[in-house]
Amino acid sequence: MTIMLVEDDAALSEEIRQFLEKWGYQAVIAERFDDIVSEYSACLPQLILMDINLPCFDGFYWCKMIRRVSDIPIIYISSRNDDRDKIMAIAQGGDDYVEKPFHLDLLRAKIEAVLRRTYQYKVTGRQYLGQEAFFEEAASLVVCRGTKQTLTKSECKIVAKLLERRPQIVTREELMMELWSTDEFVSDGTLTTLVCRLRNKLKSVCGDEVIGTKKGQGYYIA
Numbered sequence: 001m002t003i004m005l006v007e008d009d010a011a012l013s014e015e016i017r018q019f020l021e022k023w024g025y026q027a028v029i030a031e032r033f034d035d036i037v038s039e040y041s042a043c044l045p046q047l048i049l050m051d052i053n054l055p056c057f058d059g060f061y062w063c064k065m066i067r068r069v070s071d072i073p074i075i076y077i078s079s080r081n082d083d084r085d086k087i088m089a090i091a092q093g094g095d096d097y098v099e100k101p102f103h104l105d106l107l108r109a110k111i112e113a114v115l116r117r118t119y120q121y122k123v124t125g126r127q128y129l130g131q132e133a134f135f136e137e138a139a140s141l142v143v144c145r146g147t148k149q150t151l152t153k154s155e156c157k158i159v160a161k162l163l164e165r166r167p168q169i170v171t172r173e174e175l176m177m178e179l180w181s182t183d184e185f186v187s188d189g190t191l192t193t194l195v196c197r198l199r200n201k202l203k204s205v206c207g208d209e210v211i212g213t214k215k216g217q218g219y220y221i222a
Contacts, residue, residue, distance in 0.1 A: 003026075
């Protein structure tokens, strides 16, 4: 999960970034406070931490602008503790509000709660292949940054099997047995062709190699 920090206090931003990365998140710190929407579009995070008092325009403004293009969860982090500010934050599309100064463990708990509410129930059947790419077996799709690639039934079975065993290696024999269940005979050469075609499809969407090869053993997704 990538989290974008919109906070003009450089020391606090760096402290939060290091804390989040320690817990396995990727943290991106906004730099252009005159164009937060472009910064958002460049990294496409899964959550935004938004200060209210910012240069150029305040956090309320940027929340409203982002809401025009995305329903990404936004948590306000602010020293403004007036109830009117909290009401405004929610009215502009914010999902939660954390008052400064705060304990970093409280912030993490808030982040995890919002991410669970946002993604755990909306992303049924979605499995992530990488930072921004995911596989939806029911729809036979791989999606990355809004770009979609349709997979065949056989390609879906290969991806699903590799994800089921991730990061372990799945042998060619196991994949062939999996594909035979589709009532389609798959030879050794056919499997090679299928995997090659699937790799090209995934790379065209993700930009990187998704399926790895262990020579003489089989394939895996790291």
